[in-house]
Amino acid sequence: MSARDDRPTLAVVGATGAVGTVMLDILSTREDVWGEIRLLASPRSAGRRLTVRGEQVEVQAISPEAFDGVDVAMFDVPDDVSAEWAPVAASRGAVAVDNSGAFRMDDDVPLVVPEVNAAAARTRPRGIISNPNCTTLSMIVAMGALHRTYGLRELVVASYQAASGAGQAGIDTLHDQIAKVAADRELGTRAGDVRRAVGDLGPFPAPLALNVVPWAGSLKDGGWSSEELKVRNESRKILGLPDLRVNATCVRVPVVTTHSLAVHATFEREVSQHEAQAVLRDAAGVVLCDDPAAYEFPTPADAVGTDPTWVGRVRRSLDDPHSLDLFLCGDNLRKGAALNTAQIAEVVAAELTEGR
Amino acid sequence: MSARDDRPTLAVVGATGAVGTVMLDILSTREDVWGEIRLLASPRSAGRRLTVRGEQVEVQAISPEAFDGVDVAMFDVPDDVSAEWAPVAASRGAVAVDNSGAFRMDDDVPLVVPEVNAAAARTRPRGIISNPNCTTLSMIVAMGALHRTYGLRELVVASYQAASGAGQAGIDTLHDQIAKVAADRELGTRAGDVRRAVGDLGPFPAPLALNVVPWAGSLKDGGWSSEELKVRNESRKILGLPDLRVNATCVRVPVVTTHSLAVHATFEREVSQHEAQAVLRDAAGVVLCDDPAAYEFPTPADAVGTDPTWVGRVRRSLDDPHSLDLFLCGDNLRKGAALNTAQIAEVVAAELTEGR
Numbered sequence: 001m002s003a004r005d006d007r008p009t010l011a012v013v014g015a016t017g018a019v020g021t022v023m024l025d026i027l028s029t030r031e032d033v034w035g036e037i038r039l040l041a042s043p044r045s046a047g048r049r050l051t052v053r054g055e056q057v058e059v060q061a062i063s064p065e066a067f068d069g070v071d072v073a074m075f076d077v078p079d080d081v082s083a084e085w086a087p088v089a090a091s092r093g094a095v096a097v098d099n100s101g102a103f104r105m106d107d108d109v110p111l112v113v114p115e116v117n118a119a120a121a122r123t124r125p126r127g128i129i130s131n132p133n134c135t136t137l138s139m140i141v142a143m144g145a146l147h148r149t150y151g152l153r154e155l156v157v158a159s160y161q162a163a164s165g166a167g168q169a170g171i172d173t174l175h176d177q178i179a180k181v182a183a184d185r186e187l188g189t190r191a192g193d194v195r196r197a198v199g200d201l202g203p204f205p206a207p208l209a210l211n212v213v214p215w216a217g218s219l220k221d222g223g224w225s226s227e228e229l230k231v232r233n234e235s236r237k238i239l240g241l242p243d244l245r246v247n248a249t250c251v252r253v254p255v256v257t258t259h260s261l262a263v264h265a266t267f268e269r270e271v272s273q274h275e276a277q278a279v280l281r282d283a284a285g286v287v288l289c290d291d292p293a294a295y296e297f298p299t300p301a302d303a304v305g306t307d308p309t310w311v312g313r314v315r316r317s318l319d320d321p322h323s324l325d326l327f328l329c330g331d332n333l334r335k336g337a338a339l340n341t342a343q344i345a346e347v348v349a350a351e352l353t354e355g356r
Numbered sequence: 357m358s359a360r361d362d363r364p365t366l367a368v369v370g371a372t373g374a375v376g377t378v379m380l381d382i383l384s385t386r387e388d389v390w391g392e393i394r395l396l397a398s399p400r401s402a403g404r405r406l407t408v409r410g411e412q413v414e415v416q417a418i419s420p421e422a423f424d425g426v427d428v429a430m431f432d433v434p435d436d437v438s439a440e441w442a443p444v445a446a447s448r449g450a451v452a453v454d455n456s457g458a459f460r461m462d463d464d465v466p467l468v469v470p471e472v473n474a475a476a477a478r479t480r481p482r483g484i485i486s487n488p489n490c491t492t493l494s495m496i497v498a499m500g501a502l503h504r505t506y507g508l509r510e511l512v513v514a515s516y517q518a519a520s521g522a523g524q525a526g527i528d529t530l531h532d533q534i535a536k537v538a539a540d541r542e543l544g545t546r547a548g549d550v551r552r553a554v555g556d557l558g559p560f561p562a563p564l565a566l567n568v569v570p571w572a573g574s575l576k577d578g579g580w581s582s583e584e585l586k587v588r589n590e591s592r593k594i595l596g597l598p599d600l601r602v603n604a605t606c607v608r609v610p611v612v613t614t615h616s617l618a619v620h621a622t623f624e625r626e627v628s629q630h631e632a633q634a635v636l637r638d639a640a641g642v643v644l645c646d647d648p649a650a651y652e653f654p655t656p657a658d659a660v661g662t663d664p665t666w667v668g669r670v671r672r673s674l675d676d677p678h679s680l681d682l683f684l685c686g687d688n689l690r691k692g693a694a695l696n697t698a699q700i701a702e703v704v705a706a707e708l709t710e711g712r
Binding site: 154156158160175178179181182185187188189190191192193194195205206207209210211212213214215219222223224225232245246247249251253254255256257260262264273290292293295297298299300301302303304305306312313314315316317318319320323325327 | 510512514516531534535537538541543544545546547548549550551561562563565566567568569570571575578579580581588601602603605607609610611612613616618620629646648649651653654655656657658659660661662668669670671672673674675676679681683
């Protein structure tokens, strides 16, 4: 525990990145369970002062000693940085909560979404807990609620993923491209005209303004993208369904922040539209927004900056009473990253506090 | 047959609209099977001169007599105009090829995609042939080729539909909104900020710039949209599979023209990725664009203004050897509307010519 008070000490590693910035905002607005909050980053960012809980905190360079006295260390850094430093934090006695992909499929590392499998956070042989990928997180709270009611058997997912999933470079690239295409109202009618207009593609493999791009991540066997396999493997692990059938197609769209997903879900038991809507309305962390007659359905422009998973367009299949189709939106920087990491850290903090 | 030469006479009804404009372009570039081409529109547009096959043609006001001597009459007009005038054209001896939704599910009206079911065009008790909805057309040529090889059993579709599916008003609204959001690089981070910035929503129920909108068409039973039911009902009719299971979620995206679809297709027989790619590569009207290692996959910005259905991201399900996932792009104003109508008209022209 921190020397400052009897509440646990938190370290935020990667406090200066896109997710880290949202994390500091979230830490300033949630119930304050932390004693000291220590900000760690690469030596390049050390010495910068950032605001947390209304106070200026100086960023320290990451080092083994920087984790001494830390109870929980959140990592919002690239995979290779987590792979190196999360075990260091754990070896110094901290519980590492990692938002990278480095440990998610490790059998000795729980993959936790507090609304779905909070208890899994208690068993962590390596001292590391992983936070799921943002695309999985954009649907899994809602799908977990439906699974508890109906028993999930299969998911077919098509994503509409925001530019900020590719970090600040993704956001900047989309704004740059929007500015370039805004000048010409004839664009978008001839093959390649948008490609010529946007110039720099940034972190994307094709233009994102006035376009959609069916690619995210790296190429894996069978033509699948790493992002698509994350949705499959992480959904199985979080829900505790190792044989769950999951087919995902991940597509980037010209939205700044908030991922959307069209999901076709098949269950063990028969479903009804109204009962499924009631389940979602009552689920923690979910907002049902489903009255198309009044044009009420989730869109990223309305969901961005908020914490819940927004669900609408709930329909029972006309061909199969075991299947539902839905449309979901979730802020990929909040629930999709920083918020879920903060929630996991709070679960650990409660455990540490009760164990005293 | 026309008095001018022995080739059939064509009438284009709705020549001044968004699809009609593309139609005149298409008629000027395809093999010239027509004698006279007569342009018909509302009295309001009569007297305008438009260019077809390099010649100026004066638009005539639609009337029963305007169809006298016409062999084939294409209709690119709203449902109610087609419902009124296509039977008039048929009663005057023309074969009506209708791009509206007025007759598509009529048992006495064939619904034709020449690459899939050209023979169906020969049986037309009402003298009317329907052209499918643009979303169905963006995938059906490729799905027809796979069906002939593997036997289609089920489709799960998520669409990424372009603004021009809502006509010229949709295109104008998207450009207006892009111009408004381009000025502010902070947009897209707080709920409602894009909604406030774009102002007029035009024909869409939510902002389209920096957003995606899970709605197209009108509300039907069970929460389904009319667009989603068109994909289901029209796919069944075109493929001759009245029990085909189809679940679609239709979503509008900030793309000017060209619809994209993520499709999860399940077949009677086992599939292989490489064989399916070969089937698609060899299919008439389809271009396979599928080398993600080289960032080759279809995007609307690359497919717009072209005739074929572009297909990529072909993957066999990791959980079911009978299932494929794919991503498709098709220009919704060309194959999705004007081109397919022109192809149907040419099928009829060939039949009329051989029947002489």
